[in-house]
Amino acid sequence: MNIQRFQAEVLPLKDKLFRLALRITLNREDAQDIVQETMLRVWDARERWETIESMEAFCITICRNQALDFVKKANRRDVSLEEEAPQSAIADVSPHEQMVRGEGIRLVRQAMDRLPEVQRSIMELRDMEGKSYEEIGLLLGLGESQVKVYLHRARKKIKAIIEQIEHYGL
Amino acid sequence: MDYKYIEQLLEQYWECGTSLEEEAILRSFFAQDDVPESLLPYRKMFVAEQESVENVRLDADFDKRVMALIDSRDPHQVKARSVSLNSRWRPFYKVAAVLAMVLSVGMAVQQGWESPQAGTVRQQNLQVMDTATVTTFDAATATMDAAADTVKLFIDNNQR
CATH class of the missing domain: 1.10.287 (Helix Hairpins)
Incomplete structure (x- = not known):
């Protein structure tokens, strides 16, 4: 019974949790380990499942705390993911332009990774997971207005980076 | 083509004044190839975010590994075995x-x-x-x- 519920409600959250953990650790392998540990912790807490209002929020909170603990211990911050942009996103342009555009995207991604952790996590939850300000506030233990302030700062920095790339080149 | 609506939405987006639905409109707009030159620079951010959603995934081996770990740490599970x-x-x-x-x-x-x-x-x-x-x-x-x-x-x- 619990196994079925775990497979139906917890396992499908793996990608979401992975993105969130990656946004904090900035390292794929560490993020994967954190998601695995999160899943096991959620399983170990199965006696409490009935009292949990939202399984997703429960998993996200555990994952985030795990990732923050990890970063605190390992003191690994501001490490670039160095992921390559897939061909589909920069198709039908010349190789030179493709390289320039790909480089632009890489720089924006790098700028996103260099944001303070709370701003990175809020951007992730809002822009990639489509969460409302209220939901983000509950997950991060912040007020809605605080969430907006952090997100505003994050978007402002990204906008500045984009305009800098545009005006001064790569 | 008039992109005023998109430009307005984008301005509101930077100020955190857009709803989730309006942000979805922006994402769909920037996901297409036909983006005007004036808005092209901002496409980078939406593409970077979209790529993250598409590329940052865990494979089926992860599921198997987690299920095996759960299986091994469950003391109450009864396993069937053949008995002569x-x-x-x-x-x-x-x-x-x-x-x-x-x-x-x-x-x-x-x-x-x-x-x-x-x-x-x-x-x-x-x-x-x-x-x-x-x-x-x-x-x-x-x-x-x-x-x-x-x-x-x-x-x-x-x-x-």
Whole structure:
């Protein structure tokens, strides 16, 4: 019974949790380990499942705390993911332009990774997971207005980076 | 084509004044290839975010690994295994053997205390051995009967 519920409600959250953990650790392998540990912790807490209002929020909170603990211990911050942009996103342009555009995207991604952790996590939850300000506030233990302030700062920095790339080149 | 609406939405987006639905409109707009030159720079951010959603995924091996770990740490899980007829009867054999041994020793000691004369010890020992053998056989038979009843009851219950 619990196994079925775990497979139906917890396992499908793996990608979401992975993105969130990656946004904090900035390292794929560490993020994967954190998601695995999160899943096991959620399983170990199965006696409490009935009292949990939202399984997703429960998993996200555990994952985030795990990732923050990890970063605190390992003191690994501001490490670039160095992921390559897939061909589909920069198709039908010349190789030179493709390289320039790909480089632009890489720089924006790098700028996103260099944001303070709370701003990175809020951007992730809002822009990639489509969460409302209220939901983000509950997950991060912040007020809605605080969430907006952090997100505003994050978007402002990204906008500045984009305009800098545009005006001064790569 | 008029992109004023998109430009307005984008301005609101930087100020955190857009709703989730409006942000979805912006994402769909920037996901297409036909983006005007003036808005092209901002496409980078939406593409970077979209790529993150598409590329940052865990494969099916991860599921298998997690399920195996869960399986290994669950102490209450009952696993089915095949049991041979011989191993099924083994506990009854053990009980019968132990009972036989205890009864033999008990009878031997009792007989020894009741008839301590040295001259008759050998004869009495032989007698004790006979008695013990009979007793052991009786005990083993009784145990086997009880075990057979248990198995019959088990099979009946299973059939029901």
